[in-house]
Amino acid sequence: MASLISCPHCGTRPKEEFSIRGAVVARPQPGAKEDAWYRYVFIRDNPKGRYQEYWHHAAGCRRFLVVDRDNLTHEVFAVTDATEFAKNAEVAR
Amino acid sequence: MALTLLHRHVLDDHISGFETNANPNHLSVFRRPVIFSVLAKVGQERAVGAALEAAADIAVRTCAPGEWLAVSQTSGSETVAGQLSAIVDASSVDQSDGKVLLTVSGPSVRKILAKCVAVDLHPDAFADGHSTNMLIGHVTGNLARTGADRFEIIVPRSFAGSVFEELMEMGREFALTAAFAGD
Numbered sequence: 572m573a574s575l576i577s578c579p580h581c582g583t584r585p586k587e588e589f590s591i592r593g594a595v596v597a598r599p600q601p602g603a604k605e606d607a608w609y610r611y612v613f614i615r616d617n618p619k620g621r622y623q624e625y626w627h628h629a630a631g632c633r634r635f636l637v638v639d640r641d642n643l644t645h646e647v648f649a650v651t652d653a654t655e656f657a658k659n660a661e662v663a664r
Numbered sequence: 665m666a667l668t669l670l671h672r673h674v675l676d677d678h679i680s681g682f683e684t685n686a687n688p689n690h691l692s693v694f695r696r697p698v699i700f701s702v703l704a705k706v707g708q709e710r711a712v713g714a715a716l717e718a719a720a721d722i723a724v725r726t727c728a729p730g731e732w733l734a735v736s737q738t739s740g741s742e743t744v745a746g747q748l749s750a751i752v753d754a755s756s757v758d759q760s761d762g763k764v765l766l767t768v769s770g771p772s773v774r775k776i777l778a779k780c781v782a783v784d785l786h787p788d789a790f791a792d793g794h795s796t797n798m799l800i801g802h803v804t805g806n807l808a809r810t811g812a813d814r815f816e817i818i819v820p821r822s823f824a825g826s827v828f829e830e831l832m833e834m835g836r837e838f839a840l841t842a843a844f845a846g847d
C-alpha cells in the first residue's frame with residue numbers, strides 16, 4: 572500500500588480504499604448541442620502532469636472526492652469533497 | 665403448520681473447536697447485538713449527531729458525514745428503533761441481521777490490527793471513542809477504539825467469516841483466542 576490520499580472526512584488512507592472515477596469534466600447544460608455531449612462523454616485529454624479526477628472513497632465514507640494531483644510526480648495538491656468542489660466552482664463562475 | 669426458526673450465528677461454524685479459555689489477546693463475537701444505520705437529512709448532520717450521542721445505551725459509530733451506526737448490546741431493537749425515530753431529521757434502518765460485531769482486545773491488539781488495516785492506530789491518531797469506516801483485510805468495515813487495548817469491528821454478515829479467519833491468522837503469533845461473548 573503505497574499511494575496515500577488524505578480524505579477530508581476519513582483522514583489519510585491507502586489508494587486501495589478508493590475507486591478512480593475519471594476526469595472532472597463540467598457537465599453540459601441539458602439543452603447543449605450534441606457535440607458538447609459527445610465531448611463530455613467520450614473525449615478526454617489524458618494529460619501528463621497536474622490533473623483533477625473524481626475518486627470514490629468506496630471503503631470509507633463512500634463520498635465522491637475531487638483529487639487534484641500530478642500523475643507524473645504523484646504529488647497530491649488537494650482533496651475536496653465533490654459537493655464542496657461543485658459549490659466552489661459555482662461561486663467561481 | 666408451526667414453523668420454528670432457530671437463530672444461528674454466521675460464525676458458529678468458524679468458532680466451534682477453538683480453545684475456549686481466553687488468552688490475554690482475545691476476540692469476542694457478540695451473538696445478537698442491535699445495530700441500526702442512521703442517516704441525517706442534509707444540513708442537519710450536527711443536530712442529529714448530537715442527539716445520537718445523547719441517546720441512552722447506544723454507542724455511536726461514525727461512517728461518513730451524516731451517517732452513523734447506532735449499536736446497543738443492552739437494549740432490544742424495538743427500544744432502539746423508538747429512540748432513533750424520536751430524533752428529528754434522522755432516518756434509520758435496522759441492520760442487526762446484516763452486520764456482525766466483534767471485539768479484539770489485549771496487549772498485542774495494535775500489532776495484530778496493523779497487519780489488517782492501513783490506518784494509524786496510535787492513540788494520538790486514533791483516540792479512545794474514535795470510529796471510522798476502513799478496509800479490514802479486503803472488507804469494508806467500521807473500526808472503533810473502545811479502550812486503550814480494545815477495538816470493536818462491525819462488518820457485513822456475509823464477509824464476517826473472511827474477516828474472522830484473517831484476524832485469527834494475523835493473531836496466531838500472539839496466541840489470539842476467539843469465543844462468543846458470554847459463552
Ligand SMILES: [Zn+2]
Pocket residue numbers: 578579580581582628631632633634
Ligand atoms: Zn473518506
